[in-house]
Amino acid sequence: MKRLTKAQLNIIARQTLAKTAEVGWENAQKNLPYIKKTILGLRSEASKRVADSAIIASAGPSLHRRHPAPAILAAKFKGPVVAADGALGYCLRNGLIPDYVVTVDPHPARIIRWFGDPALAHREADDYFQRQDLDPALHKEGEARNQELLDLVNKHGRGIKAIISTSVNPEVALRCLEAGMELYWWNPLYDDYDAANSYSRRVYQLTKAPCMVTGGNCGTSAWVFAHAVLHSKRTALLGMDLSYPPNTSIQNTQYYKEMVELFGDRAEEAFIRVYNPYLKETWYTDPTYYWYRQSLLDLARQADCETYNCTEGGIVFGKGIKFTILKDFLERFS
């Protein structure tokens, strides 16, 4: 498939709104009893911080392929580490305890897996985690790995602040509370708050939590949080591939089932190939991840902070992004 036009990207944006706004609104109402503090409470904390650099850990395949945790620990990086929920397991298993974990996706059953799911044995069968590179540790021995994650999150939860969207399933909120995390709430900026019947305005009025731009996914939300709330002058992105390595089987991609349903035998043709001149490799991506990529590039161009992509993989490069290796970032800014 060719790269998507703006009109095509808008279709994905509209569909995502249709898919997530109503369920997010319903979850916000269910989460009301747990909403005590908002992310604005972290601004004063951020202003006292000495370091002005942050690291954002996302759950793309490069997080496991490049294994950046030992380098960050060795460098004694002083700034905050912000993990997308999907990267939490990787961080904890490797001794990198994030200061913050961001969660936003309203999916009813999958997201709690990133925190260890106390009810996993009773869930319906779901091969989502087995198929993908998001966290290969969850591929095999699912229940044993889940127990390991439950224990790790319980052990370290008190030291991690949950940057939790009102859109998430209340089970996620309860799991974070059970692990001893402090919850700091926010709303996704779903739509234009000046439009009639705006979800953003309704959810703001319900919760009194600020609405934050998301970029369509958790990793980009974590980057926005570091920029807009922590006021980091520079952020390093890890695991932000928004694409699949050249040798990945299409069966191991996030939207494989939908792509086959839509395109049948020609599903492979529907993926988008992007040559990364820094890596001198061609990675491939699906329409949704391509939308994420374009959204992040748009946001990075508009933000008054420096964004260093230290993923060492993927397709996030362009104006507003400094594509570099983690070692260089750590040497300059630890």
Place this chain on the structure above:
Amino acid sequence: MAQYLKGNYRLPKKVKPKVSKEKPTVEQKFEQESLAKLGGSIAFIMKSKTFLWEGDEGEKTDQSSA
């Protein structure tokens, strides 16, 4: 077929097939429907470089606690 269906007269006015700019072709329609099934994790919009919306001026309160 068109090569066998030639008239032996001239039309007074050249007829152009109407192509509506509004209506998508079947291929475009399929493409639109396909893309619509591939929604992301959460809705996304950016309005006037506002990364964080804290309500209208009159609504803003100390929001560190909800």
